Amino acid sequence: MTTGSNSGEVLGMDWSKQPGESEISSTLSDFEDRPVVDSSPFIVVHGAGSFGHFQASKSGVHKGGLYQPLVKAGFVATRISVTKLNLEIVRALAREGIPSIGMSPFSCGWSTRERNIASADLSAVAKAIESGLVPVLHGDAVLDDLLDCTILSGDVIISHLAAHLKPEYVVFLTDVSGVYDRPPSDPNAVLLREIAVAKDGSWSIEKPTFQNKNKQVETSVAAHDTTGGMLTKISEAAAIAKLGIDVYIVKAATSHALKAFSGELKDNLPDDWLGTAIRFSNK
Amino acid sequence: MTTGSNSGEVLGMDWSKQPGESEISSTLSDFEDRPVVDSSPFIVVHGAGSFGHFQASKSGVHKGGLYQPLVKAGFVATRISVTKLNLEIVRALAREGIPSIGMSPFSCGWSTRERNIASADLSAVAKAIESGLVPVLHGDAVLDDLLDCTILSGDVIISHLAAHLKPEYVVFLTDVSGVYDRPPSDPNAVLLREIAVAKDGSWSIEKPTFQNKNKQVETSVAAHDTTGGMLTKISEAAAIAKLGIDVYIVKAATSHALKAFSGELKDNLPDDWLGTAIRFSNK
Numbered sequence: 187m188t189t190g191s192n193s194g195e196v197l198g199m200d201w202s203k204q205p206g207e208s209e210i211s212s213t214l215s216d217f218e219d220r221p222v223v224d225s226s227p228f229i230v231v232h233g234a235g236s237f238g239h240f241q242a243s244k245s246g247v248h249k250g251g252l253y254q255p256l257v258k259a260g261f262v263a264t265r266i267s268v269t270k271l272n273l274e275i276v277r278a279l280a281r282e283g284i285p286s287i288g289m290s291p292f293s294c295g296w297s298t299r300e301r302n303i304a305s306a307d308l309s310a311v312a313k314a315i316e317s318g319l320v321p322v323l324h325g326d327a328v329l330d331d332l333l334d335c336t337i338l339s340g341d342v343i344i345s346h347l348a349a350h351l352k353p354e355y356v357v358f359l360t361d362v363s364g365v366y367d368r369p370p371s372d373p374n375a376v377l378l379r380e381i382a383v384a385k386d387g388s389w390s391i392e393k394p395t396f397q398n399k400n401k402q403v404e405t406s407v408a409a410h411d412t413t414g415g416m417l418t419k420i421s422e423a424a425a426i427a428k429l430g431i432d433v434y435i436v437k438a439a440t441s442h443a444l445k446a447f448s449g450e451l452k453d454n455l456p457d458d459w460l461g462t463a464i465r466f467s468n469k
Numbered sequence: 470m471t472t473g474s475n476s477g478e479v480l481g482m483d484w485s486k487q488p489g490e491s492e493i494s495s496t497l498s499d500f501e502d503r504p505v506v507d508s509s510p511f512i513v514v515h516g517a518g519s520f521g522h523f524q525a526s527k528s529g530v531h532k533g534g535l536y537q538p539l540v541k542a543g544f545v546a547t548r549i550s551v552t553k554l555n556l557e558i559v560r561a562l563a564r565e566g567i568p569s570i571g572m573s574p575f576s577c578g579w580s581t582r583e584r585n586i587a588s589a590d591l592s593a594v595a596k597a598i599e600s601g602l603v604p605v606l607h608g609d610a611v612l613d614d615l616l617d618c619t620i621l622s623g624d625v626i627i628s629h630l631a632a633h634l635k636p637e638y639v640v641f642l643t644d645v646s647g648v649y650d651r652p653p654s655d656p657n658a659v660l661l662r663e664i665a666v667a668k669d670g671s672w673s674i675e676k677p678t679f680q681n682k683n684k685q686v687e688t689s690v691a692a693h694d695t696t697g698g699m700l701t702k703i704s705e706a707a708a709i710a711k712l713g714i715d716v717y718i719v720k721a722a723t724s725h726a727l728k729a730f731s732g733e734l735k736d737n738l739p740d741d742w743l744g745t746a747i748r749f750s751n752k
Binding site: 197265267286287307335 | 480481482483484485520535536538539541542543544545546548549550552553556559560563568569570571572573575576577578580590592593596597600601602612617618
């Protein structure tokens with residue numbers, strides 16, 4: 187991405203009315219001589235965050251049973267909440283001149299079988315990328331072959347996209363600096379800067395060096411999170427790294443995140459980089 | 470539909486926060502003993518209205534050329550506007566207890582070839598209906614095999630759905646009572662209550678009886694409408710009627726619209742019915 191903070195110069199792409207505006211605020215001739223943001227092709231995937239987890243967990247959508255009125259209502263409520271968040275993210279990107287296009291897994295016809303992806307045709311996503319658009323996907327309530335319905339998490343979607351579209355690298359943006367050896371709220375928590383993933387999918391901490399080589403990582407999962415929290419992120423990230431695709435887990439809106447997006451971490455991790463790199467290791 | 474105005478009793482399905490609310494307003498236990506709206510399966514399709522036509526027409530999205538910055542921006546802006554409208558319609562239906570699910574043609578992977586549908590897999594829509602959900606589709610900006618991109622109108626979508634899913638009948642809701650012999654703003658305009666469609670697709674006015682049997686219908690198309698206005702509606706309706714599926718064009722939110730939805734017009738049009746029925750005629 188090469189956007190920076192130049193939203194005043196690029197061709198903004200959200201022309202819908204903002205609250206309080208009575209008319210479209212710009213004339214189109216304002217746009218014609220503005221550059222379009224230029225970047226390598228990429229895909230954005232977001233979770234539901236506070237927009238969907240409440241609806242999903244309280245009604246048990248992730249456990250299935252769509253024939254039950256409460257689950258059906260929760261399914262509808264979850265989709266409303268996540269598509270609302272998706273629209274806000276698409277609009278925020280469009281305002282910065284990124285040609286973002288919301289694509290919902292449910293609408294894409296994706297379905298699961300006991301929460302694993304059963305069918306997820308990527309041709310519409312691939313065609314959007316070929317057309318120079320930036321697909322914005324999200325964790326979603328979907329139909330499940332065995333459970334009737336469930337929640338497909340954004341992390342599982344990323345894994346699936348990575349396996350089939352083979353990106354150069356994957357960046358997970360979070361609200362903490364990366365993966366710690368214990369919950370980051372613990373003052374003694376240590377940031378794991380590099381994790382190596384072996385052929386068999388097992389993973390070990392490369393940096394920093396701990397005395398105990400087989401150190402365990404303690405994680406916590408928020409009670410409202412129906413899709414697994416940090417532990418799911420690590421195991422999905424390890425599955426991606428096993429394919430030879432570097433994964434960076436990094437805090438959003440930091441210089442470290444920008445470095446991860448630029449691709450410059452591929453060959454070396456600078457000493458001052460704060461984040462977790464998860465990489466395949468042949469050793 | 471059997472909804473009426475019983476939104477206080479049915480299981481509301483929009484649990485997202487309303488503007489000004491700081492917390493989810495109901496507890497889930499409130500919902501558990503409420504009935505779910507029961508109805509025959511149906512699909513909702515809406516156009517873009519004032520939400521998308523401005524964006525589409527000003528930038529020329531319907532004429533293609535996605536490689537041009539202005540068209541690309543218009544494409545993104547159009548999709549934002551129509552998905553915003555779709556979300557509002559899904560939420561309004563969900564609040565009335567209808568298990569509505571937004572499905573965007575672009576996300577469904579539908580594409581056109583010179584504005585006609587080239588590929589539109591209906592399996593995701595069919596699966597949603599089988600699961601007891603109500604798909605809510607909309608006119609959308611889509612990729613076109615020859616033009617790069619164009620606008621797929623809601624009317625063309627309805628035609629395609631009708632041809633493949635064979636509903637009992639199709640209802641077009643508009644802001645006027647039906648099809649008139651000239652623009653309804655003209656004080657001499659006469660409502661055409663019944664139009665017969667022949668095997669060859671040609672159509673003639675059955676009711677009321679005009680002296681001139683080959684009477685022409687004058688229509689106007691709003692300048693901002695990229696997809697054809699009433700003339701497109703009539704010809705899409707005639708194409709549906711030719712399949713033996715009755716089409717009713719009727720004013721939204723009236724007792725006439727309710728009659729059309731109920732299916733009771735299938736065998737006879739009451740004398741006091743205001744609307745246009747378009748039907749296949751073997752004569």
